[in-house]
Amino acid sequence: MNAETTTHAQKLRNELVDKLVQGRERRGLTLPADVERALRTVPRELFIPGVSLEEAYANTAVVTKRREDGVNISSVSAPHLIADMLGQATGHHILEIGSGGYNAALLREIAGPSGSVTTVDIDADVTDRARACLDAAGYADVEVVCADAEFEIEPGPRYDLIIVTVGAWDVPPAWISQLTDDGTLVVPLRTLGMTRSWALKRTGDHLISHSNLSCGFVPMQGAGASKGREVPLGDGVNLWLTETHQDIDGAPLQGVFAAERHEASSGVTVPSGRQSSDLDLWLASHVPGFAVMIAQTSAIDGGLVDPSWQYGTPASVHGATLAYRGRLRQVADAEFEYVAYAHGPDGARAADELAGQIRAWDRAGRPAPTLHVFPIDTPDTDLPEGLALTKRHCRVVFTWPAA
Numbered sequence: 186m187n188a189e190t191t192t193h194a195q196k197l198r199n200e201l202v203d204k205l206v207q208g209r210e211r212r213g214l215t216l217p218a219d220v221e222r223a224l225r226t227v228p229r230e231l232f233i234p235g236v237s238l239e240e241a242y243a244n245t246a247v248v249t250k251r252r253e254d255g256v257n258i259s260s261v262s263a264p265h266l267i268a269d270m271l272g273q274a275t276g277h278h279i280l281e282i283g284s285g286g287y288n289a290a291l292l293r294e295i296a297g298p299s300g301s302v303t304t305v306d307i308d309a310d311v312t313d314r315a316r317a318c319l320d321a322a323g324y325a326d327v328e329v330v331c332a333d334a335e336f337e338i339e340p341g342p343r344y345d346l347i348i349v350t351v352g353a354w355d356v357p358p359a360w361i362s363q364l365t366d367d368g369t370l371v372v373p374l375r376t377l378g379m380t381r382s383w384a385l386k387r388t389g390d391h392l393i394s395h396s397n398l399s400c401g402f403v404p405m406q407g408a409g410a411s412k413g414r415e416v417p418l419g420d421g422v423n424l425w426l427t428e429t430h431q432d433i434d435g436a437p438l439q440g441v442f443a444a445e446r447h448e449a450s451s452g453v454t455v456p457s458g459r460q461s462s463d464l465d466l467w468l469a470s471h472v473p474g475f476a477v478m479i480a481q482t483s484a485i486d487g488g489l490v491d492p493s494w495q496y497g498t499p500a501s502v503h504g505a506t507l508a509y510r511g512r513l514r515q516v517a518d519a520e521f522e523y524v525a526y527a528h529g530p531d532g533a534r535a536a537d538e539l540a541g542q543i544r545a546w547d548r549a550g551r552p553a554p555t556l557h558v559f560p561i562d563t564p565d566t567d568l569p570e571g572l573a574l575t576k577r578h579c580r581v582v583f584t585w586p587a588a
């Protein structure tokens with residue numbers, strides 16, 4: 186790269202980091218100094234060769250591998266998501282699960298001279314590519330391993346930060362056994378169709394969360410892969426059900442949108458652009474028959490549905506009745522109200538129930554959830570009060586500490 190290109194790349198990199206810092210400030214968050222320094226140092230363009238500098242410094246993910254059917258299975262993650270997850274915890278001996286090279290280089294900067302970074306990916310194409318990019322960018326001391334990270338990478342080493350950069354449905358025992366006693370596990374965990382990146386630390390025999398943020402990731406492959414199930418509701422609208430926890434029958438819901446739409450106002454408002462992902466998990470914890478509804482743009486443009494978020498709006502199912510959170514309704518200049526919609530024989534009651542739980546969350550002080558991850562054999566009597574779900578390797582509980 187010539188001097189002029191290097192200077193241009195540096196300028197674009199600094200502009201991107203300025204935007205990341207401002208974006209976090211708007212959400213009341215700061216970017217830790219070591220993360221900011223790493224983002225201003227690592228040349229992202231060297232990890233996505235072949236794209237223009239402008240694309241390399243756009244605030245978006247860059248897909249690096251697709252399956253034959255076109256589904257994205259590997260990418261260099263979006264800078265805002267990387268910054269948010271690195272903002273959840275830093276460490277000195279770090280294991281990254283899911284490699285792209287770029288995040289591993291940032292982690293290497295953060296770990297410092299006496300630290301270490303190992304990155305593991307299940308796909309040899311990805312590790313070969315990451316190895317080559319890391320070497321070219323001067324990060325030859327990052328260890329790159331090709332393996333299924335569902336299992337321990339090698340017996341022995343423990344890490345004070347394990348950062349998972351692939352969508353997980355469970356917390357396999359290996360992630361806990363490889364974590365130091367005071368280490369942090371940052372993991373994008375999907376529960377009831379919603380993915381949140383949780384920063385978890387040990388407390389006694391279990392892990393407890395210290396922060397969470399909404400995110401999306403390509404799903405885990407290998408032994409830890411888990412499939413969801415789509416229940417079609419109408420043209421371009423589906424319920425997304427996860428594995429074991431949602432035994433919902435889609436048959437009675439066929440044609441549900443043809444029925445009259447009942448609406449219920451919640452009276453709960455948020456400023457423009459400040460829709461809360463904590464509310465989604467509150468609704469999952471408190472509304473019977475909870476599920477996530479996904480709508481294609483055509484279904485929204487055609488007027489079939491008007492959800493609060495097309496890629497996963499909170500919904501509930503009661504027999505032949507479907508309720509969901511509607512698009513935020515503008516009530517003042519920069520003020521938007523949560524609303525509930527429902528169709529079906531019990532529509533009026535279902536819309537009221539959903540709106541009522543939005544009000545209950547507001548009355549509770551708009552709390553954020555805490556996630557507890559317990560060993561799979563923990564008896565019910567030892568779990569805290571909250572929404573408890575049994576996964577393959579662990580039991581998770583969402584609790585609602587007073588805001």
Ligand SMILES: C[S@@+](CC[C@H](N)C(=O)[O-])C[C@H]1O[C@@H](n2cnc3c(N)ncnc32)[C@H](O)[C@@H]1O
Pocket residue numbers: 258259260261262263281282283284285286287288289305306307308311332333334335350351402403404405406407408409
């Ligand atoms: C979003 S990419 C990782 C992005 C990367 N950390 C970066 O620097 O931007 C997710 C990666 O997880 C990998 N992956 C999926 N299942 C895995 C598993 N069981 N073990 C290890 N890696 C896995 C995929 O091959 C994919 O490359």
